[in-house]
Amino acid sequence: MSDGPADPPLLAAERVTRTLPEGVTLVADISLRFARGEFVAITGPSGSGKSSLLYLLGLLDRPTEGRILLEGRDTAELDAEELAALRLARLGFVFQFHFLLPEFSSLDNVLIPIRRLGRLDAAAARAQAMRLLGALGLDAAATKLPEQLSGGMRQRVAIARALANDPALILADEPTGNLDTKNAAAVFDIFERLVREEGRTVIVVTHDPDLARRCSRRVHLVDGRVVSDGPASG
Amino acid sequence: MRLLLDLARGMLARRRRQTLVSVFGVALGVAFFIAIAALMRGFQTYFISQIIDVAPHITIKDEMRDPPPQAAALAHPEGAVAIAGVRPQDRVRGIRAAGDKLAMLEAMEGVAAAPVLTGQALLRYGSRDVSVTIVGIDPVRHARVSNIQKDMTHGRIEDLRATANGLIIGEALAQRLGVGLGDTIAAVSPRGVTLSMKVVGLFRTGIQTLDQQQGYALLKVNQVLQDRSNVVNQIQLRLRDVTRAEPLAREIEARFGDRTESWEEQNKNFLTVFVIQNAVMYSVTGAILLVAAFGIYNIISTVVYEKTRDIAILKSLGFTERDIQMLFLVQGIVAGLLGAVLGCVLGAVMIEGLAQVRFGVEAPSGSDRFILARDWRVYLLASGFAVLAAGIAAVIPARRASRLDPVQVVRGAA
Numbered sequence: 001m002s003d004g005p006a007d008p009p010l011l012a013a014e015r016v017t018r019t020l021p022e023g024v025t026l027v028a029d030i031s032l033r034f035a036r037g038e039f040v041a042i043t044g045p046s047g048s049g050k051s052s053l054l055y056l057l058g059l060l061d062r063p064t065e066g067r068i069l070l071e072g073r074d075t076a077e078l079d080a081e082e083l084a085a086l087r088l089a090r091l092g093f094v095f096q097f098h099f100l101l102p103e104f105s106s107l108d109n110v111l112i113p114i115r116r117l118g119r120l121d122a123a124a125a126r127a128q129a130m131r132l133l134g135a136l137g138l139d140a141a142a143t144k145l146p147e148q149l150s151g152g153m154r155q156r157v158a159i160a161r162a163l164a165n166d167p168a169l170i171l172a173d174e175p176t177g178n179l180d181t182k183n184a185a186a187v188f189d190i191f192e193r194l195v196r197e198e199g200r201t202v203i204v205v206t207h208d209p210d211l212a213r214r215c216s217r218r219v220h221l222v223d224g225r226v227v228s229d230g231p232a233s234g
Numbered sequence: 235m236r237l238l239l240d241l242a243r244g245m246l247a248r249r250r251r252q253t254l255v256s257v258f259g260v261a262l263g264v265a266f267f268i269a270i271a272a273l274m275r276g277f278q279t280y281f282i283s284q285i286i287d288v289a290p291h292i293t294i295k296d297e298m299r300d301p302p303p304q305a306a307a308l309a310h311p312e313g314a315v316a317i318a319g320v321r322p323q324d325r326v327r328g329i330r331a332a333g334d335k336l337a338m339l340e341a342m343e344g345v346a347a348a349p350v351l352t353g354q355a356l357l358r359y360g361s362r363d364v365s366v367t368i369v370g371i372d373p374v375r376h377a378r379v380s381n382i383q384k385d386m387t388h389g390r391i392e393d394l395r396a397t398a399n400g401l402i403i404g405e406a407l408a409q410r411l412g413v414g415l416g417d418t419i420a421a422v423s424p425r426g427v428t429l430s431m432k433v434v435g436l437f438r439t440g441i442q443t444l445d446q447q448q449g450y451a452l453l454k455v456n457q458v459l460q461d462r463s464n465v466v467n468q469i470q471l472r473l474r475d476v477t478r479a480e481p482l483a484r485e486i487e488a489r490f491g492d493r494t495e496s497w498e499e500q501n502k503n504f505l506t507v508f509v510i511q512n513a514v515m516y517s518v519t520g521a522i523l524l525v526a527a528f529g530i531y532n533i534i535s536t537v538v539y540e541k542t543r544d545i546a547i548l549k550s551l552g553f554t555e556r557d558i559q560m561l562f563l564v565q566g567i568v569a570g571l572l573g574a575v576l577g578c579v580l581g582a583v584m585i586e587g588l589a590q591v592r593f594g595v596e597a598p599s600g601s602d603r604f605i606l607a608r609d610w611r612v613y614l615l616a617s618g619f620a621v622l623a624a625g626i627a628a629v630i631p632a633r634r635a636s637r638l639d640p641v642q643v644v645r646g647a648a
Contacts, residue, residue, distance in 0.1 A: 055641045060550055081554050088552020095644055099547035103244035113551045115237040161551075173644070 008072030009033040010168055010201050011057060016066035018052055026052035027224040029066070036168065039195040040203045041212035041232055044221035050205040051173050053221065057203060058091055058171040059083045071168075088117055092162030092170045096177035098154040100146040106133060106157045107142040113164040132160040136190060152183030159190055170194060172204040176211060188214050238557065242564040245537055256533045257573045259526035260620050264577020267519035267616040269584035274515050275607035278508050285501050287381045288439045290348075290470035291479045293500065294486060295493045296329045328465035329492055336469060339486070344474035348375035351453055351467050353460035357403075358420040359411045366407065368421065368449050370456025379472035382437060382450065388415050389435025394452050402435035404445035425461040520619070527623035530569050534562055534631040545635050546643035559636040566628020567621055574617035581613065 011034040018026045027049040034040060034057075042050045055061040056068060059075055067076045070086060078086065087093075100109045110129040114120060120128060133142050136156045146154050155175060162170055170191070176184030188211050194200045195216075206212050218232035246253045329335065332349055339347040351370035356363050373391045377383050383391050387405060394400040401421070403411075413419055413433055422428045431451065438445055457463055473479055479496035487494035498505060538545070545558055553561075585606055593602045 051645065055644075058550070060644075061641050081556075084549070084552045084554045086552075087550065093547075093550045095547075095550075097543070099543055101241070101244070101544050101547075103248045108240075112237070112241075112548075116552060116557075 008069065010036045010038075010071060011203075012069040013053075013057060013063075014067050014069065016053075016056055016063040016068065018049075018056055018061065019064045025224055027056065027221075030224075030226055031066075032219060032226065032229065034169075034201055034203060036201055037195060037199045038201050038203075038217055039191065039215045040201075040217045040219060041215035042203065042205045042219045042221065043207060043209070043212050046207070048221040049224035050207075050221055052224070054171055054173050054203065054205050058093060059087055060093075088113060089165055090167050090169060092165070092167040094155070094158050094162045094170065094172040094175045096174040098146065098151075098158040100154055100157055100161070102146050105143050105145055106138060106149070106160075109146070109157060110161045110164050113161060117165050119165075129160070129164065132163050133157070136160050150183075152179055152186060155179060155183065155187055156190070159187065163194070168200060170200055170202045172202065174205055174207070176206065176208065184208070184211060235560075238561050238564055239568075241561055242568055245541065245561075246565055246568060249533065249537065252533050252536065253569060256526070256529040256569050257576060259529040260523070260570055260573020260624060261576035261580055263519065263523035263526045264574050264616045264620050265580035265584055266522055267619075268578065268581025268612055269588065270515050270519060271612045271616070272581075272585045272606045272608060273588065273604060274511060275609060275612070276605040278511075279607050280605045281504065281508075284440060285497055285504070286476055288385070288441060288444060289497055289500065290379050291473045291476055291497050292471035292483045292486065293495050294329065294335070294469040294471070294490065295495065296327050296467040297493045298491065299487065299493045328462065328467050329469060332466040332469065335490055335492075339469065339471060344478075345482075346375070346378035346472045348372055348379040348470050349453060349466040349468075350376075350470055351456050351460060351462065351465055353456060353462070353467075354424055355449075355459060356422045357407075357411060357449070358422065359413050359417070362411050364407060364410055364447075366403070366447050366449050368401075368451055368456050368459065370451055370453040370460075372453050376450075376470075379470045385437040385439045387436050387438050391435065391450075393434040394450065394455075397432055397434045399429050399431045399455055400434035400451065401431040402437060402450040403433060404448060405436045405438045406442065406445040407447065407449065408433065408436055410446065421459060423459045423461065427459050427461050429455070429459050431455075519616075523620055523623050526573065526620070527627040530566050530624045531627035531631065533569065534566050534628045535634075537565065538562060538631045538635040541635075542638060542643050545638050546640035549638070549640040550644070555636040558638075559632045562632035562635050563625060563628050566624045566632070569628075570621040570624025571617075573624070574620040577620065578613050578617060581616070 013030050013032045016030045017028050020026065030053060042053060044050050052061070056063055059068065059070070062076070067074050069075065070090065075083065075086070100106070101112070104112075107126070107129055110132060111125055114125040114128055130139070130142060133139060136159060138153060138156055138160065141149055141153055141157065146157070149157065155178070159175075172191070176187050179187065191202045191204065192214065195202050204211075204215065212218055213232050215232040218228070218230065219226055220228040336347055336349055339345055349372060352367055353370075355366060355368045357366050371394075373394050377391055382402075386402070389402065391402070394402065401419070403413075408414065411419065415433055415436060418430050418432045420428055421431050435450075451459070453466070457465060471482075473482065476497070480498050483494045483496040483499070486492075548558060548561075585608060588604050589606055591604060
């Protein structure tokens, strides 16, 4: 599933720098390429710019210098609405906190991005959401509100929501930060399966070295700069 | 849009109590607006319909709107010497060529016209004297321009012809004089002419000034009483379409030169009072709705504050700024709509409640209850205003929500 030599990478950062208006540089001069089917861990100490890099790669933030290319397309040329449309159709986010809407059931939460994209009719959208919840072992939780679920289940619902529109790229920011070891391992099992069986690209920010080792590649940041980029097991 | 509505519904339902308070605030505003409008408009509509019913729609008078210019001023309009204190030329009062003008007016489509001579007289019965206005009429023509026949409680307008020096007076006037049908009273005009007149009819319009101070006699009889042979000092017109009164009055005045007043001009004072009344009513009820709108602003602001994380996740999922703005705007409008619907029901109930109130005293309208106007347009206006106010109230927090930076929020939550 990885890109051929002539194909553009799924995602590329070219000399990306992000500096806040106050002058603080979050990430500096970062160039990275992510192929289809890669499972990448972004690691580094606190304040090293891991999450900032992830938000830039996920088109939630814009670099002050350099550019982000998604499937060969320069995202700097896109306006806010076009970026939103790309996020909706091509990207899936998982955060440390599940961010499920508390008023809605698990099923409804998963349905939100599907309905927003509007490609499926009501029955097909529901079937898609149920399939995703079922694949993550959440059939019984479909009608439950987030407050009725355990932490691990909520995070799995959040992953199902990230997968709702069948994105090529999953971006996860400390997705296991609020979970115990068992649930954290279960989340990484899901990510592995998504990469291995479905050929998706997963980029995950983590400061847990054990979990990082389960990825195929590890990008290590210090002070907003890439200090190493290679196989995670190394 | 369906998705935004579902999300809005979910968010509002989560804050059921706050939402209900806001909705109830809007509902009260709408209900009071509807009830007060029903009261005010009921009275005003009754009053105006009485005016239109009782008074002619257009009155041509034997006077000019502006005094005729003096000959000297006409001869030297740019003269260096100003002329002042010149007595106006004496002329016989009355509409000139009234017969010709009457014929021209009667030839117009949808216009009925009647000649009238009005004049003061003192009615004397025993030791009682009452000063009144005697209206000299042509009964056949006058029946076409006024509702006097409808307002008559005793006798008929044609009885003026059947009886020598017949007089029709208001019931209240008859009571003041202590006379009844068939009684003969003395009428004395300012010119000193005295006639013995027989009461052949009584009327009641509901307007005290008319019922207490007006009488009708044959035109010829009043011309004798006022010592003004063949003089007509008014031509009264009734129109099929009352809304044409003002433009037609202007047209007639331009054509004949005689001062011509529409019913609107004659009752300008009352109509101005009504405009002021309405302005006060709309201001007060508007203020209630404004307070309700603040309630909506408050709840939407609270929701935006509480839903910061949800807004961030929705944006990360691909919702645009416009989507987020719509989401909260919809919540304001939904609250406004719910309030409007509830307010319309409450307003209708309040109107029916007011309709049950009895004063125990008979009002001029012949009823001892409020005169209420039930107009669906008021419901529409109140609802529209409520939804608009709610929408405007929601705009500011909705814009704030749409501008939230998801990165900042996610960082803060992490």
